[in-house]
Amino acid sequence: MLTGFSDAQTTLSNRHRHLGTPHKFISRAPHFWRLFSTYLCRCDYNHEGRVIMSFGFSIGDFLTVFEHANKLRKRFVNAPAQFDALSEQVRNLSIVVHDEDLALTNAVLDNQLKADIRKIATSCGDVLVEIESTLERYDEIDTGHGVKKAWKRLRWDQEEVRELQDRVCYNINLLKGINGRITRDNVVELLEHQKDEQHQACLDWLSSTGYAEVQSEYVSQRQPGTGEWLLESSNFQDWVAKPGATLFCPGIPGAGKSILASVVIEELNTRYEFDSTVGIAYFFCSFQTHDDQSQKIETLLACFLRQLARSLPQIPESLKALFQKHKSRGSRPSLDEYFASLRSTMKLFSRTFIVIDALDECHFSTIARLLDMILELQGPGNLNLLATSRLIPEITARFKNKPTCEIRAAMPDVMEYLWGNLGKLPSFVSRDSQLQEDVVHKITDAADGMFLLARLMLESLQHKSSPRKMKQELSGLTSVASHYDIAYDTAYDKAMERIQGQVRDQRKLAEEALSWITCATRPLTALELRNALAVEIGESEFYEDNMPDLEDIISACAGLVTTVTRSSGDVIRLVHATAKEYFERKWTIWFPDAHSRIATTCVTYLSFDVFKDGICSNQTDFEARLHKYPLYAYASMNWGHHARSQPIEESLMIEFLSNRLKVDASVQVLFYLGGYFTHSGYNRNGPPGFTGLHLAAYFGLLSVVKSLLKKDPGLTSTKDSMGRVPLAWAAYKGHVKVIEVFMNDGLDANLKDGTGRTLISLAASMGHPDVVNCFLEQKVDPNIRDTDNRTPLSWAAYRGHLEIVKSLLENGADPEARDEYGRTPLLWASYEGWVEVVKLLRERDVDIETSDRLGRTALSWASENGHVVVVKLLLDKGARLDSKDEQGRTPLSWAIRNQQEAICSLLKAAEQSEDERSQSLDLDTKLDPGSNHAPLNFSASLGTNDHQVPAPKPTELNQTSADDGRCFQCPLCNRSSLTSNKHVLQRHVRDLHFPRFRLVCPESSCPRSFQRKDKFLIHMKDQHQRDIQGEEMNACQREEPLPEGCIICGKQVTSWEDFYTCIETHIQEPYLVQETP
Known part of the structure; x- marks a missing residue:
């Protein structure tokens, strides 16, 4: 028996060498014959070593007949016509076989398709054998030369030849059918692949939290058979059975809460594996990420939303809309947008289960808000929540009167x-x-x-x-x-005693590793830690062979550290939250000079000779540097924080800070990874010209600043490429004592940087109340303005720094001060949704109806951006619902445009309570100018079931006269946009209501976009100090979605040209009005 394709291939090669026949057809159709060989592999050899097939024909003879038939067609011109037709059919068969080979390349075939191809291959073999037999009866061969000389003068059997032709044609058609099936399947597979890629791109944009990795980690730690008591408990069974139920599972530290949470998740995944109507989402809070962005409430909601969307065959429309809206702008959804999309997505499931582990390891403010949201989502009764936590009174109180199942290690x-x-x-x-x-x-x-x-x-x-x-x-x-706290302290004390009892090298390895893990500003990867432990103080280069093995580090630490797998690599951390708490209390006992040693290591690393050439000139080199020297990023961004916490040898820092190229190299990393470079190229302008004094001021290194100033007093006025002196960076980072040194040296507190920012505005925007108060004590004008006319109060309100807002107001800051855009602090706070700041300004009786240069009020901005609480505050204060901006839009228009369901409901309810304004509001809210006029997807929340926005009637529009007695009035807005020139009105409609293109700010950190080119250019110049022209301007254009149809008559359109033509027709005809005599 042939054992596989390789055997069949060997047999073919040997047979052709024996016969002297070419391999042309094998080379032309290897994939088809590979499939054909799977049939051969099931055949036997005869005594001569030839393959015996089901149709009594060898592969060698088959290929010989193929060649023979083609040669006969070429050599015998006088051959009977019947042979010409038959030869042509054989040629066609060879062509189709070649096409089939191309179609089979990389094709994935199911078993049925493979079986069909085998049958066709067998049929082809059979008919070719019979054709050869027929030919042999009709030709004469000269045995001396082996060449055919003449055809036998025999009468052809017409039926026999016709039957052979029909059979060849039949096989050709079968092969074409197979080819079509493969092509169709490939197209479907390609479309599915594209759909999957789009689906995955949306999910990746939504959240990168590695929830599945954490779940897998805990499942791997579980001892088989453990946790069954929880799954079999009546509390758990009732929770699963009852829709909308909550189960709170508190436990003492180390009771195994996280393992049991993973057991519950595994049980739910198994139970509902084949039920697509049930959604499951979970999140493991962690002490490791307690202080970073990964445990913000927006991150948690995004994580839940990703998990639910991942289990659906298609991306939910609400999520798709969020993705399309924010992806192009480089922005992120607001909390209300996340919540609305999560609620909408949950409606696609009959039931949803959410499991949250370790509530106590997340900020309570975040947990409180999250639980409020989940309670609201539980209203319809299809969301089940299970949460674990330590016995924290504030958290326990949130689950009062809810079923509880205490977790203890059984x-x-x-x-x-x-x-x-x-x-x-x-x-x-x-x-x-x-x-x-x-x-x-x-x-x-x-x-x-x-x-x-x-x-x-x-x-x-x-x-x-x-x-x-x-x-x-x-x-x-x-x-x-x-008592568990005493128990853990005792256990950890004993672990440290075991470490102290190790040989010197092991003890030193453990102490250094634990000091880094405990005192680092963020979790370290295993490779970063190994690099840190390999640095030799005083050396000018890094030796890879000095890096300890990860296994040796873990072993030396006596069970106190572990690794977890993340997408960025293995992260090394303490074994438990109780271990973190232990070392936070006792690190000064076990490794009292930890920060000093870490800072010294970082500065030594940054001073290596390999960085003496300065910055990397391209991104490839930059990424290669970070890859080759894994600790470089951490050292560049954090060395000064450690040095500020504990003093290190000053000469080491001075030597590094005096080397301009090495400082440039580290600042390049600091600015790129810290998000300071907002241009598309990370090093378009290179590092911002920092001197060593700039960097010392940035990190707040008081003694170093004094030493550098003593060495060269002129450095105080040195400006970097952003136009900032060292004092500006001290203000930006909030280092009061360093600021006082510069102020005592006679520096002017009213300095401005290259972008026109004042020192007090830098401190106000970054949230440093001590620095702001320091400048106020120096009699800095609280109303001092930047080049864009913004005051410190404007910046503080924009960033939501309540304490600074209070301080500035108490020191005479003008709460109604307007900037270049005409915005007041209230407008900025409403724009960003800072509830407490809005409350404070409202108490100061600021004008809540004030509008900016675009005519936008505080209610308008809050409604567009989805800030529900701010909208409520403004409505309570009496904000007008019918206020209109320059484009004729009301707050409700903006809420509709951005699909803010909750705010639409609020505004609609407020509208209904104001009967005296309902008529004027009705016309405006029926038509949403400038919103692309897509059908409303949430009409029910507006109290209507209409899915098509009705157009106003001609009689509803004001009829205002023009000089010639005739006027063209815009049918889309209710402001005085009348003109006697229809071309001007056409431009008005195109530019204001239905622009084909929107200009999107290219700065990744800026979410702004503009319909008007002039406003876009002003924004880029004022906010980003960039003049954009030509190709760069074109790259900022984003084509708006084509409206589904004409907003006036509803006629469907297939292009923007059709749409504009239809609108212009309405401008010229139905809305052409005659002045009333």
Whole structure:
């Protein structure tokens, strides 16, 4: 038997060498014959070594007949016409076989298709064998030369030839059909692939949180059989069975809450694996990310939304709209937008389960807001919530009157874990069954429901050298767990004692590793830590062979650290939140000079000779540098923070700061990864010309600043490429003592940088109240203005810094001050949604109806951007619903345009309570100028079931006279936009209401976009100091979605040209009005 395709290929090659026939057809159709060979592989050899096929024909003879038939067609011109037709059909067959080969390239075939191809291949073989047999009856061959000389003068059997032709044609048609099926399947597969790519792109944009990685990690840690008690409990069973139920699972630290949360998630995934109507989402809060952006409420909602959307065959429309709106702008959705999209997505499921682990490891303000939102989502009754937490009073109170299931490490689970891990103990334990029993039972009793404690106790026995010493250790465990904080402190103290008892090199390795893990400003990857531990102080280069192995680091740390896999690489961290709390309290005892050692290591790393050439000139080199030197990014961004926390050798810092090229190289990383470069190229202008004094002021290194000033007093007035002196960066970063040094040196506190920003405005925008007060004490004018006419109060209100807003107001800041755009602090606070700032300004009786240069009020901006609470505050203060901006839009128009459902409901309810304004508001809210006039997807929230926005009637429009007695009035807005020139009105409609293109700000950190070119150019010049022209301007254009139809008559359109033509027709005809005499 042939054993595979390689055997068949070898047989073919040997056969052709024996016959002397060419391989042309094999080379032309390898994929088709590869499939054909799968049929051959099921055949036997005869005694001559030839393949015996089901149709009694060898592959060699088959190919020979192929060649033979083609040669006969060329050589015998006088051959009977019947042979010409038959030869032509064989030629066609070879062509189709070649096409089939191309179609089969990289095609994925199902079993049925493979079987069909085998049948066709067999049929082709059969008919060619019969054709050869027929030909042999009709030709004469000269045996001396092996060449055909003449055709036998025999009468042809017409029926036989016709039958052969029909059979060849039949096989050709079958092959064409197969080819069509493969092509069709390939097209469908391509479309599905494109759809999947779009789906994945939307999900990746939404959230990058590695929730699945964390779940997999916890599942891998679970001992088989543990956690079943929770799944079998009546509390859990009731929670699963009852839609809209909540189950709160509190527990003491180390009780195994996270493992049990993963057990619940695994159970839900298994139970509803094939039920697409059930949505499941989860989130593991973590002490590791307590202070970064990954546990903001927006991040949590985005994570839930991603998980639910991922399980759907298509991206929900609400999410697709968010993606299209924000992706092109480089912006992120607001909290209300996330919430609205999550609520809309949940409606696509019959039930939704959300599991949140470790609420106590997240900011309480975030948890409180999140639970309020989940409670609102539970209103319809299809959302089930399960949450775990420590017994924190504030969190426990949020679940008052809700079913509770306390989590403790069940004795059987602890014992199961211990029995499963006895193999980690010295070998003498495996030979002593009684000692094994003692280990399991004594640790179980001492752990008292704390899984982590049991694990730490087991690890404390790993290095005992004799049974007696192990028994002595066990005897001291009995009274440890009377109170869990004491128990953990005792366990961690003993772990540190074990570390102290190691040989010098191991002890030093553990202490340095733990000091970095504890005191680093962010979690470190394993590679970053290994680099840090390899740095030799005083050396000018890095030696890779000095890096310790990760396994040795973990071993030296006596079970106190572990690694978790993330997309960015393995992250090394402390084993538990209780360990983090322990070292936060006791790091000054175990490694009191941690920050000093870390800072020294970082400065040494930054001073390596490899960085003496300065910045990288292109992104490839820049990324290669960060890849080759993994600690470089952390060192560049954090060395000064550690040096500010604990002093290090000043000469080391001065030497580094005096080397301009090395400073440039580190600042390039600082500015790029810190988000300071907003241009498309990370190094378009290079680092901003920092001197060593700039960098020292940036990090607030007081003694270094004094030393550098003493060395060269003239450095105080040195400006970087942003036009900032070192004092400006001290103000920007909030270092009061450094500011006082510069002020004592005679620097003017009213300085402005290259963009016109004042020092006090920098401090106000960055949220440094002490610095603001320092400048106010220096009699800096609280109403001092930047080049764009903004005051410090404007910046503080824009960024939501309540304490600074209060301080500025108390020192005489003007709450009604307008900037270049005509915006007041209230307008900026409403634009961004800062509730407390809006409250404070409202209490100061600022004018809530004030509008900016675009005619936009505070209510207008808050309505567009989805700030529900701000809208409520403004409505309570009496904000007008019918205020219109320069484009004739009301707050409700903006809410409709941005699909702000909750705000539409608020404004609609407020409108209904104001009968005296309802008539004037009705016309405006029926028509949403400038919003592309897409059908409303949330009409129910507006109290109507209409899905098509009705157009106003001609009689509803004001009829105002023109000089010639005739006027063309815009049918789309209710302001005085009448003209006697229809061409002017056409431009008005194109530019204001239905622009084909929108200009999007190219700065990644800026979400603004503009319909008008002049406003776009002003924005770029004033806000980003850029003059954009030509191709760069064209690159900023984004084509707006084509309206579904004419907004006036509803006629469908297929292009912008059709749309404009239809609108212009209405301008000239139905809305052409005659002046009333």
